[in-house]
Amino acid sequence: xxxxxxxxxxxxxxxxxxxxxxxxxxxxxxxxxxxxxxxxxxxxxxxxxxxxxxxxxxxxxxxxxxxxxxxxxxxxxxxxxxxxxxxxxxxxxxxxxxxxxxxxxxxxxxxxxxxxxxxxxxxxxxxxxxxxxxxxxxxxxxxxxxxxxxxxxxxxxxxx
Amino acid sequence: xxxxxxxxxxxxxxxxxxxxxxxxxxxxxxxxxxxxxxxxxxxxxxxxxxxxxxxxxxxxxxxxxxxxxxxxxxxxxxxxxxxxxxxxxxxxxxxxxxxxxxxxxxxxxxxxxxxxxxxxxxxxxxxxxxxxxxxxxxxxxxxxxxxxxxxxxxxxxxxxxxxxxxxxxxxxxxxxxxxxxxxxxxxxxxxxxxxxxxxxxxxxxxxxxxxxxxxxxxxxxxxxxxxxxxxxxxxxxxxxxxxxxxxxxxxxxxxxxxxxxxxxxxxxxxxxxxxxxxxxxxxxxxxxxxxxxxxxxxxxxxxxxxxxxxxxxxxxxxxxxxxxxxxxxxxxxxxxxxxxxxxxxxxxxxxxxxxxxxxxxxxxxxxxxxxxxxxxxxxxxxxxxxxxxxxxxxxxxxxxxxxxxxxxxxxxxxxxxxxxxxxxxxxxxxxxxxxxxxxxxxxxxxxxxxxxxxxxxxxxxxxxxxxxxxxxxxxxxxxxxxxxxxxxxxxxxxxxxxxxxxxxxxxxxxxxxxxxxxxxxxxxxxxxxxxxxxxxxxxxxxxxxxxxxxxxxxxxxxxxxxxxxxxxxxxxxxxxxxxxxxxxxxxxxxxxxxxxxxxxxxxxxxxxxxxxxxxxxxxxxxxxxxxxxxxxxxxxxxxxxxxxxxxxxxxxxxxxxxxxxxxxxxxxxxxxxxxxxxxxxxxxx
Numbered sequence: 144x145x146x147x148x149x150x151x152x153x154x155x156x157x158x159x160x161x162x163x164x165x166x167x168x169x170x171x172x173x174x175x176x177x178x179x180x181x182x183x184x185x186x187x188x189x190x191x192x193x194x195x196x197x198x199x200x201x202x203x204x205x206x207x208x209x210x211x212x213x214x215x216x217x218x219x220x221x222x223x224x225x226x227x228x229x230x231x232x233x234x235x236x237x238x239x240x241x242x243x244x245x246x247x248x249x250x251x252x253x254x255x256x257x258x259x260x261x262x263x264x265x266x267x268x269x270x271x272x273x274x275x276x277x278x279x280x281x282x283x284x285x286x287x288x289x290x291x292x293x294x295x296x297x298x299x300x301x302x303x
Numbered sequence: 304x305x306x307x308x309x310x311x312x313x314x315x316x317x318x319x320x321x322x323x324x325x326x327x328x329x330x331x332x333x334x335x336x337x338x339x340x341x342x343x344x345x346x347x348x349x350x351x352x353x354x355x356x357x358x359x360x361x362x363x364x365x366x367x368x369x370x371x372x373x374x375x376x377x378x379x380x381x382x383x384x385x386x387x388x389x390x391x392x393x394x395x396x397x398x399x400x401x402x403x404x405x406x407x408x409x410x411x412x413x414x415x416x417x418x419x420x421x422x423x424x425x426x427x428x429x430x431x432x433x434x435x436x437x438x439x440x441x442x443x444x445x446x447x448x449x450x451x452x453x454x455x456x457x458x459x460x461x462x463x464x465x466x467x468x469x470x471x472x473x474x475x476x477x478x479x480x481x482x483x484x485x486x487x488x489x490x491x492x493x494x495x496x497x498x499x500x501x502x503x504x505x506x507x508x509x510x511x512x513x514x515x516x517x518x519x520x521x522x523x524x525x526x527x528x529x530x531x532x533x534x535x536x537x538x539x540x541x542x543x544x545x546x547x548x549x550x551x552x553x554x555x556x557x558x559x560x561x562x563x564x565x566x567x568x569x570x571x572x573x574x575x576x577x578x579x580x581x582x583x584x585x586x587x588x589x590x591x592x593x594x595x596x597x598x599x600x601x602x603x604x605x606x607x608x609x610x611x612x613x614x615x616x617x618x619x620x621x622x623x624x625x626x627x628x629x630x631x632x633x634x635x636x637x638x639x640x641x642x643x644x645x646x647x648x649x650x651x652x653x654x655x656x657x658x659x660x661x662x663x664x665x666x667x668x669x670x671x672x673x674x675x676x677x678x679x680x681x682x683x684x685x686x687x688x689x690x691x692x693x694x695x696x697x698x699x700x701x702x703x704x705x706x707x708x709x710x711x712x713x714x715x716x717x718x719x720x721x722x723x724x725x726x727x728x729x730x731x732x733x734x735x736x737x738x739x740x741x742x743x744x745x746x747x748x749x750x751x752x753x754x755x756x757x758x759x760x761x762x763x764x765x766x767x768x769x770x771x772x773x774x775x776x777x778x779x780x781x782x783x784x785x786x787x788x789x790x791x792x793x794x795x796x797x798x799x800x801x802x803x804x805x806x807x808x809x810x811x812x813x814x815x816x817x818x819x820x821x822x823x824x825x826x827x828x829x830x831x832x833x834x835x836x837x838x839x840x841x842x843x844x845x846x847x848x849x850x851x852x853x854x855x856x857x858x859x860x861x862x863x864x865x866x867x868x869x870x871x872x873x874x875x876x877x878x879x880x881x882x883x884x885x886x887x888x889x890x891x892x893x894x895x896x897x898x899x900x901x902x903x904x905x906x907x908x909x910x911x912x913x914x915x916x917x918x919x920x921x922x923x924x925x926x927x928x929x930x931x932x933x934x935x936x937x938x939x940x941x942x943x944x945x946x947x948x949x950x951x952x953x954x955x956x957x958x959x960x961x962x963x964x965x966x967x968x969x970x971x972x973x974x975x976x977x978x979x980x981x982x983x984x985x986x987x988x
Contacts (some may be wrong), residue, residue: 168401177323178317180322180476182475183916185916187917188916217316218315219316221315228314231310232307232311233306235310238881239475240310240755241755243314244316265924267924267925269925270925273475274924275473275921276755277884278887278891280887
């Protein structure tokens, strides 16, 4: 059984895993990181999106062995009160909440590529993350709000 | 504008859905599905699977625990050799890991004696019959006046057939159960459902237990849209597996298995005839519906029911016929009945508008019913006209040129459409408990389910109002069958039913409070059975109007919806922040219904061919542009103590018709078959 070393949400893990084990099941069933859900099993819904070395991946389509030597960030590993989480909460960018962890992680990756996306750029950028409840209006609003906040200089953020 | 109480848990990944409860010694289940659409199971060979390291058990008809028979034949899991539809659960593997279970399930060999299967719905199917009742408890057929003669004598006649395909609910969280049996024989289910009380009583029946011996915990539920409103076979299978292995068993139905096992909206074939005068006033309304059900469960989609109360017409007939096919069991999907039915009726109204030259908004205003045409009862409130007028003003409807197919920008045709919406405002009996705690806070308990609707927050707002206290002082406990018994989150009756019980419990508590709260607190319980039963008779419905703008690409046939507005009359809106999202979400599902969603039945194999989210398209963020929902003020004293109507379903009702009507306005072509795909549009351009 291959041995992998992965850094997940700031902690290091070393585990023997079956080659067929998916990253999302490694996170959920082995590490107890159940904040990342599984929605569709076929890479379509994006509920399981996490960051791997800073880039968003759908963790239902990544093998745990592919994460060997990499750094994984799940929604649980965001620093407390990340602007994207605050924006999703305050703009009510969720209902059942099942797509939310993946939607937040995909949105963070979207802002890494484009710090000031237009509404249309957000809509296109998040097309790989499905939400069946909200109709996306508040999600787009939340990402715009988080983008504004995240572009502010750090000093300003501390005092606000 | 109240923030969602559990919002922070959901944005931080702390909210626990059914699969995620930390339990020791868990085993995992993978189900085996029938590979024939009809026939008999001759043998199940589990030897190869059982020989795999980590496999704990293989369940099939031969060794599965015997269950008590219940009305819903879907719950007689592994009780018969008969295969009723392709994809039915015929065996299950329980193993130490999900990977082992899934692999072993592929090695379970099931031998069948297949029979010819009948899987396609047709309007002339010889097996069509009139069900005793349709969903909701309504009669299958109604008739008043002489609809055939009135239709024949009408100056203007619409006679058209509309079809809607099978559609799958597809909540983002799959149907999931973690089942365990405690030493005292109690069955504990962490389960994804729309009502823990209903799962408790049904599972108790299935396993021959007292309801108190079943506990169902559903703190957070990742959507349902009707498909989790009744227990599905997965929960029975998980409970059986836990009993056989003596271990807690987890089973999340894989998305691809949901197509057969967790319900869907039946396809419909609907003939609508409207007879009217030259001024568009209706004299005859005839709505006849054909739908399917399965061999193991009768479900009759009540698609013609809204035609009974929507518009005034002296002569009227509605009729439902269903046929038992060798297909998965259809069930509830968001606004069953109203959603497909109002697509047909509101499309036909648009056709009537075109024929008479009466503006579609004005046509609906002209035919507004002063009282319920079917029962003669007064409406508790009916503000359809206000929704139409408000929407027309906000949308800029008055400037609309009614001529179809004349607005062209480059290679795009533009059009706008309108359709009305309605949904019953029901209240069902239930119980609630309110407690005053010694620290000055309150605890309110009801076995409600928040499937994303915002129920937890709405009920806390209702309780705080009734207790005349701050929202922050109310602790709302829901999602557990040990709490006071409650109806399912369904039929847009949740907030009304649970809220009534909550208000009554809070009122009873206030009466008991006099000064100091003792250390054990003060508690009051309320049951609303008498109150709900003894209500005055009214026709209680919410109403709405959808306005949609479409852009049709002349080269690809693709339809886009740049702008959509919904205006609703739904009594008092308890939490505007959550309510707007509910409406917009319903409208978005309506866009999906209009343009994207369709489960295609393969006649050769008797199965839906597009069984995943790669091939069954729900609207993505990129599909949805500007959608807004607003509401008109409505004070209705005949509903419940909150004055509120349910809002979970009306957002989808009529939405697809508004889009189809807009596509007609854009192109001049009438699309009576959903979804309106590029292939269908291109053929007409």
